[in-house]
Amino acid sequence: MAIKTFLESIRDTMHDEMARDERVFVLGEDVGVTGGVFRATEGLYEKFGADRAIDTPLAELSIIGIAIGAAAVGMRPIAEIQFADFIHPAFDQIVNEAAKMRYRSNAGWECPLVIRTPYGGGVHGGLYHSQSIEAFFCHSPGLYVVAPSTPRDAKGLLLSAIRNPDPVLFLEHKKLYRSIKGEVPDGEYTIPLGRADVKRAGSDITAIAYGAMLHETLNAAEQLAREGIEVEVVDLRTLFPLDRETILTSVRKTSKVCIIHEDTKTMGLGAEVAAIISEEAFGDLDAPIRRVTGPDLPGIPFNETGEHAFLPNAEKIATALRELARY
Amino acid sequence: MNTSLDLHALYRAMLLTRLLDERLWQLNRQGKAHFAVPVAGHEGVAGYAFALDHARDYMLPHYRDLAALVAWGLTPREIFLSLFAKLNDLSSAGRQMFAHWSLPDRRVLSLSSPQPNHVTHAVGIALAGKIRRENIVVWTGFGEGSSSKGDIHESMNFAAIHKLPVIFCCENNRYAISVPQEKQMAVQNVADRAAGYGMPGVVVNGAHALEVYECAREAIERARRGDGPTFIEIKVYRFMPHTSNDDDRRYRSREEVDAARLNDPVVLLREKLIAEKLWDAARDTALQKDLHAEIDEGQAFAEASPSPTAADAFTNVYAT
Numbered sequence: 001m002a003i004k005t006f007l008e009s010i011r012d013t014m015h016d017e018m019a020r021d022e023r024v025f026v027l028g029e030d031v032g033v034t035g036g037v038f039r040a041t042e043g044l045y046e047k048f049g050a051d052r053a054i055d056t057p058l059a060e061l062s063i064i065g066i067a068i069g070a071a072a073v074g075m076r077p078i079a080e081i082q083f084a085d086f087i088h089p090a091f092d093q094i095v096n097e098a099a100k101m102r103y104r105s106n107a108g109w110e111c112p113l114v115i116r117t118p119y120g121g122g123v124h125g126g127l128y129h130s131q132s133i134e135a136f137f138c139h140s141p142g143l144y145v146v147a148p149s150t151p152r153d154a155k156g157l158l159l160s161a162i163r164n165p166d167p168v169l170f171l172e173h174k175k176l177y178r179s180i181k182g183e184v185p186d187g188e189y190t191i192p193l194g195r196a197d198v199k200r201a202g203s204d205i206t207a208i209a210y211g212a213m214l215h216e217t218l219n220a221a222e223q224l225a226r227e228g229i230e231v232e233v234v235d236l237r238t239l240f241p242l243d244r245e246t247i248l249t250s251v252r253k254t255s256k257v258c259i260i261h262e263d264t265k266t267m268g269l270g271a272e273v274a275a276i277i278s279e280e281a282f283g284d285l286d287a288p289i290r291r292v293t294g295p296d297l298p299g300i301p302f303n304e305t306g307e308h309a310f311l312p313n314a315e316k317i318a319t320a321l322r323e324l325a326r327y
Numbered sequence: 328m329n330t331s332l333d334l335h336a337l338y339r340a341m342l343l344t345r346l347l348d349e350r351l352w353q354l355n356r357q358g359k360a361h362f363a364v365p366v367a368g369h370e371g372v373a374g375y376a377f378a379l380d381h382a383r384d385y386m387l388p389h390y391r392d393l394a395a396l397v398a399w400g401l402t403p404r405e406i407f408l409s410l411f412a413k414l415n416d417l418s419s420a421g422r423q424m425f426a427h428w429s430l431p432d433r434r435v436l437s438l439s440s441p442q443p444n445h446v447t448h449a450v451g452i453a454l455a456g457k458i459r460r461e462n463i464v465v466w467t468g469f470g471e472g473s474s475s476k477g478d479i480h481e482s483m484n485f486a487a488i489h490k491l492p493v494i495f496c497c498e499n500n501r502y503a504i505s506v507p508q509e510k511q512m513a514v515q516n517v518a519d520r521a522a523g524y525g526m527p528g529v530v531v532n533g534a535h536a537l538e539v540y541e542c543a544r545e546a547i548e549r550a551r552r553g554d555g556p557t558f559i560e561i562k563v564y565r566f567m568p569h570t571s572n573d574d575d576r577r578y579r580s581r582e583e584v585d586a587a588r589l590n591d592p593v594v595l596l597r598e599k600l601i602a603e604k605l606w607d608a609a610r611d612t613a614l615q616k617d618l619h620a621e622i623d624e625g626q627a628f629a630e631a632s633p634s635p636t637a638a639d640a641f642t643n644v645y646a647t
Binding site: 054065073074106110 | 385420441446456482
């Protein structure tokens with residue numbers, strides 16, 4: 001068992017899988033010679049050559065479109081979009097092509113594609129290096145949307161994503177890359193897509209989060225534990241399709257729910273999670289469902305005050321959890 | 328002229344396509360088919376299908392390339408199964424609108440409606456072929472309307488950088504539905520742009536299927552040698568409306584359409600074969616009779632085939 005950063009876990013997983021399976025290759029802006037702007041693909045070019053670590057032109061639409069074509073004929077491409085904020089030119093390809101390939105061809109063709117992209121704020125990235133994009137893509141059946149929060153999960157989920165016969169949007173919160181370290185088991189293991197994970201057990205409140213907010217939520221839960229309130233923290237891990245069972249099991253145990261995400265509030269993931277709970281476990285609730293999210297603003301400001309004002313953090317989450325506990 | 332080209336097979340594919348096209352339109356007008364995409368005037372594209380290797384090459388055609396698909400082995404039965412959106416429609420089990428072809432057993436990748444989304448896929452298939460050291464050629468077709476979109480720029484640029492074996496075939500019928508070429512671009516030939524990507528750009532008259540074949544053969548040989556992509560612009564004219572939901576009288580004169588019909592690719596090839604004593608009127612009459620019978624049989628087969636049930640709409644979203 002090694003201790004790795006979130007970034008190292010992702011990088012090592014790609015190394016291992018490319019060594020194991022010659023169908024796997026990476027393509028994207030700066031992923032070759034320089035190893036990616038975050039160094040997530042460092043060493044792949046040296047080890048596997050220019051054919052399997054492809055530096056593309058600055059052209060997101062075709063990075064994804066080309067990957068779809070290669071995937072359809074049996075390759076296992078991992079396309080990197082340098083920042084999630086830049087994925088929008090490829091929206092058509094992801095939603096209209098990758099997500100619909102199996103369905104529209106009645107499984108005559110498939111699209112085993114992974115799109116890795118760093119997302120999220122808190123690193124002084126301003127409007128265009130901070131976006132959370134998951135809500136756009138969680139509205140597209142046929143696609144998986146995955147957002148790990150720990151180095152261990154990153155490895156298991158990335159291996160599942162690469163081996164999955166359907167397209168996976170793999171969201172990597174960029175603030176976690178170097179700030180989060182954890183144990184990563186040696187050797188091969190996969191974590192199934194579509195399964196959430198209880199990261200902390202508790203009996204009083206269910207807190208549902210993912211990505212960077214998972215860690216802020218765990219910090220908040222620590223604070224509340226010292227005050228005698230036990231918070232159960234559910235890490236969604238796969239954002240679409242959602243693991244309804246794990247969500248509902250926890251809610252039925254605690255009867256109080258707080259959903260936390262960095263993405264803006266309206267029509268965000270929290271809305272869907274709250275709707276599922278309302279439909280399936282309304283009678284189990286002892287309090288209205290709370291959401292702690294980014295505000296409905298067009299972007300995250302570059303200045304520190306504005307960025308801080310936008311982002312949920314452990315303090316804001318702890319405040320909401322205390323209010324919920326008192327309800 | 329490459330002697331390996333079977334002129335009779337080429338003419339048969341084009342004539343079958345024309346007769347099918349007429350039937351598809353009739354069925355739509357009778358209210359028996361929701362949607363038709365007329366291809367009359369575009370049949371010369373069948374020439375390129377004869378230049379490809381059916382055993383290994385890929386075809387990601389323009390949606391108006393029925394003639395090329397017929398030449399590639401698409402049968403009347405399969406066409407009518409798609410038209411009537413039947414369960415055993417190979418392309419999509421009746422999920423997609425007509426003319427959104429997908430032939431997994433013949434290396435025709437599933438097409439969507441937004442144009443030209445499939446062109447980047449053609450580049451990706453060629454890239455896979457290069458990585459795996461396969462000697463394949465990937466043909467992709469699109470209209471001149473699509474050439475306005477960034478997909479074409481990005482695809483041509485990438486294919487040229489990596490010398491990928493892709494043929495970019497722009498079928499210029501002068502209208503993006505109603506918008507004429509002069510409102511789409513300031514150049515006469517879309518192929519003029521090819522130089523900007525570092526690849527050859529050629530223009531060919533699509534009324535002459537043999538010229539299309541020759542031009543395609545050269546480009547395919549070049550690609551197969553590893554010398555990279557070629558851009559081919561086939562000048563054609565669409566004799567009918569864009570689709571069964573279009574009324575072309577709103578944007579072009581009958582005189583213009585009638586004048587264009589004087590250069591009918593099916594008629595021109597027939598006359599050429601007759602002039603060269605390779606064909607005659609009696610054989611033509613007999614062939615038309617055979618083809619009508621084949622069309623009738625295909626239509627009847629499809630009409631008798633089962634439609635999807637409601638439950639069929641819920642399958643194949645994910646592999647598991």
